[in-house]
Amino acid sequence: MEGPRAANNQELETILSLVNLVFRSGVNQDMALDYPLVFDKKNLNNLRVVLEKGEIISHAAMAERTLKAKDCVLPMSMICAVATHPVYRKRGSATSIMEDAVTSMALRGDAFGLLWTGPARDFYRQLGWEVIGTNGWTYILRPTQFNHFKSYCLVRAYQQGKDLNRIIEIHQNQSEQLTRNQSAYQTLFNIPTIKIWVAEENNLVSGYLVVAEAHNKSGVIEWGGTTKALSSLLAHVLSTTLETRLQVFVPSFKNPMKTLLQSLGCQERIPMEEADGCGLKMIRILSLKNLLEKLKPHIQNCLGKSSGELGIVVAETAERTSLKWKNKHFTVGTEQVSEEKTLTLRETAQFIFGPMKPSSVTSLSPETAKALDQVFPFTFHIGMLDYV
Ligand SMILES: CC(C)(COP(=O)(O)OP(=O)(O)OC[C@H]1O[C@@H](n2cnc3c(N)ncnc32)[C@H](O)[C@@H]1OP(=O)(O)O)[C@@H](O)C(=O)NCCC(=O)NCCS
Structure with missing residues (x-):
């Protein structure tokens, strides 16, 4: 070999x-x-x-x-x-x-390794990977619902030379994203199984929709812009599709697409993991100390004014990481502290990324549970166009 x-x-x-x-x-x-x-x-x-x-x-x-x-x-x-x-x-x-x-x-x-899998979950689990909290929702729309969506804007096919920079601007304004350089946008937008539509308001592109018809990606796999633009785009796509159902991938946090779909009573939805082409979201912790240092802005935003400390020893690697917090200030170290837990790699992944709260992964003192249950799970969304 x-x-x-x-x-x-x-x-x-x-x-x-x-x-x-x-x-x-x-x-x-x-x-x-x-x-x-x-x-x-x-x-x-x-x-x-x-x-x-x-x-x-x-x-x-x-x-x-x-x-x-x-x-x-x-x-x-x-x-x-x-x-x-x-x-x-x-x-x-x-x-x-x-x-x-x-x-x-x-x-x-x-900060971590990430993958999606269906059939091989247990293969990855034995290597320390774990299934974590959901990546978002998949709404199922039916062609008959096209008249739910009002058309406010002109909708037309995307033209790379004319629209790329504006779409990049819209995408980069979204609150969570995988960063891409211009050439990565171009490459992804040229995937043969996708079609991109743009909506114009007053001659300015105010939204876009990426629609895929593929074995691994199917439905509205990326979108951006105002609710008016999204409504016009969905009206267009639903009125022209030959499919009996259209998957629309939407993060769990507040966003214009979710607001639009909920306001129009679109109730048929499933966790993203159950949708065609998705799979279970699995994480492998590499270094807990490195991960927590990178999560510091989020941790400090979520911590209350309490103070406390917790040590985590990762069983398989013997890495010891100490977390200390005081007055919304958070530090990560390697020293031994009074409250310490030994967690496996898989438990550590769930402690940080869910789906459950840290106090459901391991027993914690009431003060530690109160502080860390406000911080974790750290949930995040990866858009379907970025899925690999
Ligand atoms: C999954 C796959 C890559 C494993 O390749 P491999 O070279 O046979 O893996 P290994 O020999 O290192 O296997 C290690 C162990 O994992 C187990 N394993 C392999 N596939 C598994 C699966 N789908 N579910 C659970 N366990 C699995 C093997 O039985 C073996 O266990 P053992 O040591 O107790 O016998 C291979 O089966 C494959 O190509 N499958 C189809 C593609 C696929 O599903 N890829 C993953 C997509 S995310």
Whole structure:
């Protein structure tokens, strides 16, 4: 066995054959077109492979991103396209690739690793990954509902040369997002299975809708702008779709799309994880101290005026992290403190990211529970267009 190691220039085609065999058999789609930022030559260093007798038998990709959420800036990586050739399974190669990816993410200081999975939840769990709180809601709209949505604006197809900068401006005004440079926007907006619509008010683009028709992404996978623009865009898309249902992905926190759908009585919704193409959201803690330092703005926003301290020792890694808070000021250290808990990696992921409150993950003194149950779970939303 050779590897795990980063892929080289000559190996991209073979990797794509493997991941298309595993994830796209019988589906008229290509992983290279579905995930253009992942299977880009510039990302080769983040593609990990294991070989046997010179053949690539196992692969996993990392997609390095930065999440902006709740005043925090969180560099992180999403893991995707984890696959072992059917003939070579159960020999430990995917495990070794995942361990290698975790080491790489920790070395570069990522706040956490993130992935989505359906069938392989237990494979990841044995490696310390855990299912966390929901990523948001999926509203189900029916074509017959198109007349719920008033049309206030002119709706037309997106034109890259004319609209890209304005759409970037709208997207970057949203409260939570994965940051993208201009070329990443362009690449994602050129995915062949998506169509983009824009709404204009007084000759200015005031909203946009990204609609996907794909095996891995289906429905309104990104949107932005005013409620009037969103209403006009949905009226247009619903009146022209041939589908019997349209999924619309919406964060849990307050936002114009949720406000619009709720005000119009659209009640059919499911957690995002249950929607077509989504999967369970799983996290791997890399360094708890590093994560908590990056979450400091959010923690300080949420802490009351209490004071206290808690130590967490991560069972598998023996990393000891101390949290201290006083008068809305929060510090992270490594010293032993009076109240200390030993948590597994999976429990630590749930302590920070839910779905339950910290006091339901482990027993805490009443004062500590009161303070930290206001801070965690830290929930965040990743838009479907950024899913890998
Ligand atoms: C999941 C997958 C990548 C594992 O590859 P692999 O090289 O066989 O993995 P390993 O040999 O390192 O397996 C380690 C363990 O995980 C277990 N495992 C593998 N797939 C599993 C699954 N879907 N659910 C639960 N456990 C699983 C194996 O049985 C093995 O357990 P054991 O050591 O007790 O026998 C491979 O089965 C695969 O390509 N599956 C299809 C694609 C897929 O589902 N990828 C994940 C998408 S998010």
